[in-house]
Amino acid sequence: MKSIVWAAAAMGGLLIAAPASAQGVKIGILNDQSGVYADYGGKYSVEAARMAIEDFGGSVLGQKIEMVTADHQNKPDLAASIARRWYDVEGVDMITELTTSSVALAVQDLSREKKKIDIVVGAATSRITGDACTPYGFHWAFDTHALAVGTGGALVKAGGDSWFFLTADYAFGYSLEKDTSDIVQANGGKVLGSVRIPLNSSDFSSFLLQAQSSKAKIVGLANAGLDTTNSIKQAAEFGIVNGGQKLAGLLMTLSEVHGLGLQAAQGLVLTEGFYWDRDDRSRAFGERFMQRTGRMPSMIHAGTYSATLQYLKAVKAAGTKDSDAVVKKLKELPVDDAFAQGGKVLENGRMVHDLYLFEVKKPSESRKPWDYYKQLAVVPGDQAFPSAKNSGCPLTK
CATH class of the missing domain: 3.40.50.2300 (Response regulator)
Incomplete structure (x- = not known):
């Protein structure tokens, strides 16, 4: 009888989606890992996000934090396709980094449709929190x-x-x-x-x-x-x-x-928005990043660390990974980490910092x-x- 139920669920397309939604928090790092922006963000942003997950403790709400990554090759259609699969099939809760403005705008629009959170770090256009803003979109490190x-x-x-x-x-x-x-x-x-x-x-x-x-x-x-x-x-x-x-x-x-x-x-x-040798806190982060990657972080790498860490803080504060509840906490909590001190998130999703x-x-x-x-x-x-x-x-x- 149990096997019949599982078979029916699989035929209805539920077998994959249901387990994914029941898992712990899953974060996606979507950026250029092989092209013109590979050093700008790339694998170094992935490592920064991994550092944030480790610093948070590796779990939230009693469940493991997972991370997936992909190379969007600076193609908006490819990025949207990856993001859709992540949301619909793999149970990803939040996507970040999103180098390349055309990519960021495409993924942000999809995230609005799916009621999922995206936090843009590597893309620059001010439209992200301007005329193209969404209830679930955030912009972190800088903008044009x-x-x-x-x-x-x-x-x-x-x-x-x-x-x-x-x-x-x-x-x-x-x-x-x-x-x-x-x-x-x-x-x-x-x-x-x-x-x-x-x-x-x-x-x-x-x-x-x-x-x-x-x-x-x-x-x-x-x-x-x-x-x-x-x-x-x-x-x-x-x-x-x-x-x-x-x-x-x-x-x-x-x-x-x-x-x-x-x-x-x-x-x-x-x-x-960041320089590793500006103060003691940035130097400590920079040295840790150097030990792991062989280079010092830029504002994109440090910003990815900050965005990932703040999302996890918001999930913990909300007591759930429900997007609406987490959005509310992201806009309430101050940002205080190696990247930004005294940062605040505005109603349009813009994180304001020096x-x-x-x-x-x-x-x-x-x-x-x-x-x-x-x-x-x-x-x-x-x-x-x-x-x-x-x-x-x-x-x-």
Whole structure:
């Protein structure tokens, strides 16, 4: 009789789904693990999430915490397909990291449909908690608005009042160019032009020549990962900086600076939400991460640790993994960990925390391995990010 019941359940498609839903909390790390953003997030974000699970104790509500990972290859359709399988078949409760804005937007929309929580760390577009916000979506480490306020605002005030953009040709690049252009113009600067560049390009020569001929004081790199490092390397070949123009890495992390080396990266101004050598707490986290991965963490890796840990804290506080109850706790609990101190989550899902304006050191200024930044300023969270009311999120109206 028992075998007949199980057979009937299997025919109805219930055999797989029912056990998955009865398991403990399961977290999915979905990001680029083999392409242009593999160092930016990749396996290092996976390790950061694993650290968070271990630090939490490995279980919550009396059940084991599980983790699954996948490479979305920067393809929104593939990412949505993986996320759907995770939610429907494998019993995943929350997906995080989500490098690449087009991917993040696709998965966030699916998560809304499935009433599952997603916490974006690696993607940048401010639309995630703006016009595309959802009741179950969160944005953690940074966004294009914060980068524009930090890097764009600082450079305009320092005299960089004319800009030309090299822009990644997808949602992230458009958002970063728009947000930075708005800041530049609000501070009295001008945008002289822009060019859109396919993701994972190898030859930037024609685009760099357009930037050079524009005579703009600032060439804004509205791209990320290997595209940014390749832009900077090829810009040196064209003598752009030697000719008097300045490069602005609008989304650069420690990973890209490390890939370039200080000789090539020195003098770049950038904004990050985390630096391993900023205080005792960040140094302790950085050293642990180094022991496990052989490199220091960027804001993407530390942000993934924070997002995973905070989700688990919210599950514990809610006493259930029910998404609506956990969302409520995520928006109530303060964020206090190695990544952010005094962080708070707004009604639109935006986690507000301070960011930092850095300048990349000269080789002669670096005292030890991974000693890459000198801090120029703190960008307070309430200045870096718009309020929920002003974000454009329909949930706040």
